[in-house]
Amino acid sequence: MRLPSRRMVTLALSFRACPESRSAGRGTKRGICFSSARLAVLTLGVWLLAASLPVILLAQSPQVDKEAFRRISDKLICQCGCNYGLSHCPHLQCPSAPVLRASIHRNLAAGLADQEILDAMVADNGLAVLAAPPAEGFNLTAWVMPFAVLLLGLMAVLIIAFVWRFVRRPAPAADPALLDRYRKRIEREMKNLEE
Amino acid sequence: MDSLGSFALLLALPLSLYALTAALLGQWKRKPLLAQSSERAVLATGGLVLVATACLVISLLQDDFRLAYIASHSNQALPLYFKFSALWSGQEGSLLWWSCILAAYTMAVVLLNRRSHQHLMPYAIATLMAVQFFFLLLNNFAANPFRLLGVETPAGMQVFSPPDGGGLNPLLQHPAMVIHPPMLYLGFVGFTVPFAFALSALATRARGEKWIHITRRWTMVTWGFLTIGVLLGGRWAYAVLGWGGYWGWDPVENASLLPWLTGTAFLHSVMMQEKRGMMKVWNMLLIFATFFLCIFATFLTRSGVLSSVHAFAQSAIGPYFAVFITFGLVFSAILLLRRLDFLKSENQLDSLLSRESSFLFNNLILLAACFAVLWGTLFPLISEAVRGVKISVGAPYFNTVMIPIGILLLILTGAGPLLAWRRTSLESLLRNFALPLLFGAALALLSFVLSFFLDFFQGARNPYALMTIFLAFFVLATIAMEFFRGARVLRQKSRLGWPGATLELTRRNTRRYGGYVIHFGVALLFIGFVGNALSTDRQIEMRPGDEFNLRDYRFVLRGLEEAENDNYIASRAKIDVYHGENFLTTMYPERRFYKASQQPTTEVDIRSRLQEDVYLVFAGLAEDSGRAVIHAYINPLVNWVWIGGFVMVLGTLIALLPSKAPRPAKPLRRNLSRAQSREKRVKERDEITV
Structure with a gap:
C-alpha cells in the first residue's frame, strides 16, 4: 500500500480561514475554515495514514527485531566454550547458542528492552555470558585501567621530556691537564703566527 | 628412532648445563679453553636436539603409533605435509620444536660471533643455554614426545602399537597451519638472542651500543617472523574457524600480539640509543619484557590456563613456566638494578617537537596497547581470583579499548618519521603535513558523502571508521611524499627516472626507507581494519x-x-x-x-x-x-590486511639489506682527480726548487 504523498499531506494541512464566515460559518473552528473539498481530502489523508500504519509497522518489525537481535547477541558470548560472540558461533550442534538465541527472540517478542533482556540473560547464565564485563563495581577496573595506564604514562613521558629539555645537567668539568695542553698549543701557534 | 631420539634429548640436557657452566667459569676464571669448550658444547647440544627432532619427524612420517604423541596426533590417512606439521600440533612436539629452533639460533649465534664478539659471548651463551636447559627439562620430564604406549600384561608392561592413530585436530588441517606455527615460533624464540646479548652487556658492564649493533638484524628478522606468524594466525582463523572474521581477541591470539607490541616499541627506541645514546635502561626493560612475554605466550598456549580455540594442548606444565618466568624476572631485575650506573643517558631532549619525543610517545602508546591486551586477557582470571566471579572479556571490550589506542598509534605512524632528530621547526612541520592532511581529509569526506549513496560505504558513518580512513590516507600520503622528495633530489643530480631514483634512494638508506615501507604496510593494514565496520x-x-x-x-x-x-x-x-x-x-x-x-x-x-x-x-x-x-x-x-602484512614484511627485508654508500658524482670525481694531479705537480716543483 502506498503512503499518503507529501503533496496530499501538504494540501490537507494548508487550510486557511474562510473570509466570508469567519465568525459563524459552517465547518469553522477557531477561525479556520474547512471547505467540504478540503475536508474530504483531510479525511482521505487521515484514513490512508491510518490504513497504511499497520502495514508500515508490520513491514518494519522484522527489521527492527533483526537489528535488536544482532545488537543484543553481539553483547553476548556463546557458552559452549568456543569463546565466540553469540552471533558468530559456527557450531550447528552447539548446545548453548540456539538456546540463548531462542531466549532473545522470546524476550524481544515479549517487548522487553535490550537491557532487560541482557539482565535476564545474566540472571540465567551468570556474568560470563556477557561479552564484556559491565562497567560497575570491581569490573570497572577492567575499563579504567588501560586508560589510567595510558594517562599515567603520558604524564611520565611529559615529566621525562620536561626534565630532559629544561633541567640541563651541568657540563662535565674538563680535565685540567688536557686544558693546559690545549692552552700551550694555542699559545705556541699564536706565537708562530706573530713571527 | 624413538630410542635414538630419546637418548639424544637425554644427552642434550646435561650437555646444555655443561655449556652454561663452562661459559661462566671460562669468563670468571679467564680460561679461554673452557670458553671454547662451552662453544663446542653448544654445537653438540644443538646437534643432539636436531637429531631428536629429526627422529620425531621420521617417526611421524613412518606412522610409528607406538609413540603416544604420534598415536594421538596423527593417523595413516593424513596427508604427508600434515604428518610433518603434526610435529607442532601438540604439547610435546611443539615444546621440542621450541628447543629445536633455539638450538639452531644458538648455533648460528656461536658460529657468527665467537671470533668478533668474544667478550660478550660467554654470558650470551650462558643465557641461551639456561633457556635451552629449561626447555630440555620439559622435553625430558614433563612432556616427552618419545613416550611409548604401554599395556599391562601378566608378563609385565608391554609396548603397545594401535592399528591407527587418533588423527590430527581437524582445525589444524589447513595449509596455513603448516607455516603459521613455525613462523610464530621463529619469532618467539628469536627474541631470546637479543635478550641474551642484553644480559651479557649488563653482566660485562659493556659500555656503548655494541649489543644493539650485534642484535639489530636478529631483532628485525625475529620481528619479521613474528609479524608473519601473527598475520598467518589471522588468515588461518579467517579460513578455518568460519565465524567470518580474522581476529576475535582470543587469549592465544592476544598472547602472540603482546611480544609483537613490545618488540615494535624496542625496534623504535633502540634508534634513540644508537643515534643519541638515550633510553638505555628503557631498552633493557623493553627487551626483557619482550622475551618474557614470548615465554608467557608459549605458556598461555600450552598450559590451558585460559580456554581458547587456538589452545591445542593442555597439561600441567604451568608451574614449570611460572617458576622459570619468576626466576628469570627476578634475576634480570637484580642485574639491571646493579648496573644502572652504566646505563646513564648521554644526551638530553632538545625539543618536544623532535624525532626523540615521537619515539617516547610511540613507546608509550605501544606499551599502553600491550597493557590493555594483557589486562583484558587476564581479567577473567583476576576477577575469579579476587571476587570468585567468572566473567568473559571478548571482542566488544577489546574493540572499545583498543580502537582509540590504535588511532593514536596511526597518528604517530604518519607524523613520527617526518620529525627531525633534535628539533623540528613549526614551519617545516606545516610544510610536510599540509598536503597529506588535506589528502586524508578529502578522502574521509568523500567516504562520508558516499556512505549516503552506496551500501558499500555505509560503515563510513562510524566516527572511528571515518577517523581511521582519514589517518590511514594521511600516513600513505606522508610516506609517498617522503619518497617523492628524495627521488626528486636524486633525479636532479643524476639521469635516473622516477622508478630508478626511488630504488636508488632506498638502496642508499635501506633502514630508513625500509621503515617507511613498513609504515606504509601498517596504514594498509588499518584500511583493512576499517572493513570490519562495513561488513x-x-x-x-x-x-x-x-x-x-x-x-x-x-x-x-x-x-x-x-x-x-x-x-x-x-x-x-x-x-x-x-x-x-x-x-x-x-x-x-x-x-x-x-x-x-x-x-x-x-x-x-x-x-x-x-x-x-x-x-x-x-x-x-x-x-x-x-x-x-x-x-x-x-x-x-x-x-588489505594481508596486503598490508606483506608490505610490512617487504619493508623488513629492505631494512635488513646493507645500505649502499653513495658514489660521488662524476664531475666531482673528475674535479677531484684534477685537483689531486695539480697538487702533485706543485709538490714536485717545490721539491725541485728546494
Missing part, C-alpha cells in the same frame, strides 16, 4: 533452488554434494553467486567429518577481491527441517 552477514536455511540476497549479491543454492576420501567425508553446498544479474561464480562451502578424530568441521569458501570478500559457510543441515544452513558474509577490504 554484513545473513544466515538462512535453504532448500535446493532457494535463493537470497545480501547487499548486491544473490545466492542460489543449486544442490548438495557428497565426497569422501581416506581422511574425511564431506558434504558440500553448491551455491551460484550473482552480482545483480551477472553470474560471478559457483562456490562450494563444505562440512567435513574427519574419520580418525570423529570431529566435524566447516570449510568455508571465500571469493576474495580487493574491494570485498564473499565468505560462505555451510553450517550443516538443520535438525528439524533438514534444510541447509548457509551463513553468508560480505567482508569489505579484508584483503
